[in-house]
Amino acid sequence: MSTDKHTIPPAAEPPHSAAGDFHGTRDSDFSLSESAPLRFAEAISKVEADRLREGIGTLGEKTLHAVLKHFYEPDPAFHEQKIGSYFADIAKDGRIVEIQTRGLYRLKKKLSVFLQKGYAVTVVHPVPRTRWIYWIDGEGNLSNRRKSPKTGRPHAAAPELASLDELVGTPGLTFVILLLDVEDFRNLDGWGRGGKRGSTRFERMPVTYVEEIRLSAPEDWRRILPEGLPSPFTAARFYQKGGYPTRGGYYALKLFEKLGLVRRAGTQGKAFLYEICEPVDQ
Numbered sequence: 001m002s003t004d005k006h007t008i009p010p011a012a013e014p015p016h017s018a019a020g021d022f023h024g025t026r027d028s029d030f031s032l033s034e035s036a037p038l039r040f041a042e043a044i045s046k047v048e049a050d051r052l053r054e055g056i057g058t059l060g061e062k063t064l065h066a067v068l069k070h071f072y073e074p075d076p077a078f079h080e081q082k083i084g085s086y087f088a089d090i091a092k093d094g095r096i097v098e099i100q101t102r103g104l105y106r107l108k109k110k111l112s113v114f115l116q117k118g119y120a121v122t123v124v125h126p127v128p129r130t131r132w133i134y135w136i137d138g139e140g141n142l143s144n145r146r147k148s149p150k151t152g153r154p155h156a157a158a159p160e161l162a163s164l165d166e167l168v169g170t171p172g173l174t175f176v177i178l179l180l181d182v183e184d185f186r187n188l189d190g191w192g193r194g195g196k197r198g199s200t201r202f203e204r205m206p207v208t209y210v211e212e213i214r215l216s217a218p219e220d221w222r223r224i225l226p227e228g229l230p231s232p233f234t235a236a237r238f239y240q241k242g243g244y245p246t247r248g249g250y251y252a253l254k255l256f257e258k259l260g261l262v263r264r265a266g267t268q269g270k271a272f273l274y275e276i277c278e279p280v281d282q
Contacts, residue, residue: 040209043070064182064204065089068099068124071209083117086110095120101204105163112167120172125160128152129210130181136202137188145183154179154213154224159248161215161224162255169218169259177224179210218259219280225261232265232273 047066069079073090081091090097096119100107104125114121131148157177167173183205190199215221226242233241239249253274256262265275 036212037209039074040067040071040206043067043074044206046070046074062101062204064101064126064206065099067206068126068178069097072097072099072124083119084113086113088114091119094118095122097122097124099124099126101126102160104160108164108167111164111173115167115170115172118172120174122174122176123164124176124178125157126178126180126206127154127157128182128184128204129179132181132183132207134183134185135188135194135196136185142185148184152179153227155226155242158224158226158242158252158255159244162248162251165251165255165258168255173216175215177213177215179213180206181208181210182206218261221256221259222261222279225256225276229276232268232275234268234271234273236271238274 044067047063047070069089070076073079073092078090078092081088083091083096088096089099096114098107098111098114098121100123104123107123111121111123129152131150131152132145133148134145135143137143154177161168161175168175185202185205186196186199187202188195188199190197192198213223215224226238229238229241235250235253238244238253239246242249242252244252253262257264257274260280261277262274263277264272266273
């Protein structure tokens with residue numbers, strides 16, 4: 001199977017200054033917009049049409065990233081804008097949108113520069129809710145689609161977001177967890193039964209918009225606490241409920257402590273106990 005159809009050429013670099021609103025960063029809660037699913041479908045169609053028309057491109061941009069840029073700002077004139085020594089995914093009217101699927105810690109310096117320059121910054125982190133998986137063998141043959149038994153939840157994003165804990169709470173910075181249904185195309189290049197363990201992902205194709213969760217004020221983050229936590233709970237229990245690896249769960253728990261959503265509540269043997277703090281009146 002060729003990878004050509006999964007690349008598009010880079011957009012030209014237009015002027016940064018322009019009036020208008022981002023489609024996904026208005027003051028109202030974008031997740032409540034009835035038009036969001038339709039506009040998401042339109043963004044998918046736009047990217048697919050561009051790639052069919054342009055053919056082989058030079059920018060190795062993944063489909064998911066391209067679709068989200070068109071979803072949040074349909075006009076490509078505002079994509080890939082140079083701000084200082086960095087490029088913003090979208091920059092328009094004093095606001096910036098950065099889209100990052102993983103490795104959010106890599107954005108730390110870039111976001112600091114954007115915020116210091118006075119931009120309002122939104123970091124979008126997509127999380128798959130439902131995944132359908134296709135397998136690609138060595139000859140490029142595609143398997144039938146199979147649904148993953150795992151369902152993505154908003155709290156799955158906590159360890160990634162915790163890697164930017166130094167910036168959490170900075171005025172002008174908003175995080176968005178974008179829940180999507182996706183199709184994953186994976187190469188059978190791993191080991192073990194059928195070459196699936198340790199396999200690499202060839203492409204992730206967005207299918208359906210599900211929900212957007214915006215995180216700005218500390219109380220907003222309560223929405224991504226793992227569900228079903230007992231009171232009190234240990235760190236191990238927190239990791240288990242969140243489905244976190246130990247390291248990621250540790251940083252997620254520390255972030256919730258920093259935000260005043262979780263606090264220590266004694267000990268159980270050698271382990272600290274924690275409890276969820278009561279909501280703060282707004």
